[in-house]
Amino acid sequence: MATMKDIAKLAGVSTSTVSHVINKSRFVSEEISLRVTSAAKELNYYAPSAVARSLKVNRTKTIGMLVTTSTNPFFGEVVKGVERSCYQKGYSLILCNTEGDNERMRDSINTLLQKRVDGLILMCSSLEGERLDIFESYPDIPVVVMDWGPMLFTCDKIQDNSLRGGYLAAKYLIDCGHKQIGCITGPLTKHQAQMRYEGYKRALNEAQFEFHSEWIIESDFECEGGYQALKKMAEQGALPSALFVSNDMMAMGVINAANELGIAIPEQLSIIGYDDIHISKYMSPSLTTIHQPKYRLGQAAVETLLRKLDEKTLEPQVVQLEPTLVERKSVKRLDS
Missing domain, CATH: 3.40.50.2300 (Response regulator)
Incomplete structure (x- = not known):
């Protein structure tokens, strides 16, 4: 049976690089990823299933995210930051749309938790002022809330000033x-x-x-x-x-x-x-x-969540990103 060492030799890379490609534990360039996957196929290498790995390390390498529907491209730009950061960190993202419906939001949270996601990112305005008792049943699942007001449950927050x-x-x-x-x-x-x-x-x-x-x-x-x-x-x-x-x-x-x-x-x-x-x-x-640093908001949410997974004793924190002015053509200067 072929091993990662055999794949590394055939692909001309290190064994650790093969591990990162197969386990999606770190970002690897597309060229090297293709070399590794081609070598694995040639050697008939079968990687352990995601389920088997998750049972062994008690991680599914999956993050759940809830978003409120809106025509505003702002949300899509933030999700892009979340998705890209997840990919670079070797995580998969499950995205749920709440349609602004509180019942659907609660059902989606319950579904994601049952799927054993490692953590949750919530970007739902309907959460503001909501008490979600379901999180008390999953005390080890970190939750990051993005850009909304006071929360009535334990979580980290990423917000714009x-x-x-x-x-x-x-x-x-x-x-x-x-x-x-x-x-x-x-x-x-x-x-x-x-x-x-x-x-x-x-x-x-x-x-x-x-x-x-x-x-x-x-x-x-x-x-x-x-x-x-x-x-x-x-x-x-x-x-x-x-x-x-x-x-x-x-x-x-x-x-x-x-x-x-x-x-x-x-x-x-x-x-x-x-x-x-x-x-x-x-x-x-x-x-x-x-x-608003939208991509950075998404990136900071993932980084905060993964830090909380690695250091479970961390107290809930608020990460605040600062806005800046962009001058274009829609304001007339009267002082000139």
Whole structure:
């Protein structure tokens, strides 16, 4: 019967490299992986099954992830970071879509735990404020929650500094000479939306600017919400000179509504968004926005989860990633 040593000799690599390719325990280049798998086939080598390995080491090398459905590409960009990191670390990813349904979310968590995943990454806004007793039955399964508010169960958290991001957005508009600045928020029951709005208010308070309630509209983080919010604001009277829109998807809807209303951006209305999704630079005009490190959010979630698997005594931690400003063409400078 062929051994890994035989494969290594035929493929011209080390035995440890053969082990990494067969067990998917470390990233190996595509060229070397092909050489190893070709040598294994030629020698009729049969690797131990994943089930057999998992029983031996008490690891399935599998991570489960729950995501809320949304048209927002933000979620897909974060999942890409999770999936790529899992692959590089030799893990498989099982992705479940909750459709925003709490019952489906609980069923999916239960299914993933029964499949003996090594850990869970949760990216579901419906989790905020939820107590999930099921985790008490699986105390050794680490859980990482991404970018939502306070949790009522033990977990690590990866989050964007939304307060800082909202402040950066409004401060940039102020620094560009704008004094009449409105805000289209996300649902203020959600932690992210509330923090971005608080950051906006902090910047305006610092500048001692007056708040106008007709220029602050709560919406839903989707394109249609941004579209309807600008229409509503325009119906209420004169518009501000600039708007902080709390995510890029709503900003897209705002730009669409502005075009229909004959409002030129940025000549008549400046807009700054939030997230820096991939398509934001292809909007017309290209969108000035606050960059969230989406790929890094996904990567940090996997790294945190694997660290918790290796060091089970670690206390729950919060990993906070900092937003940055991306200047494009949707904000007019009044100070020049």
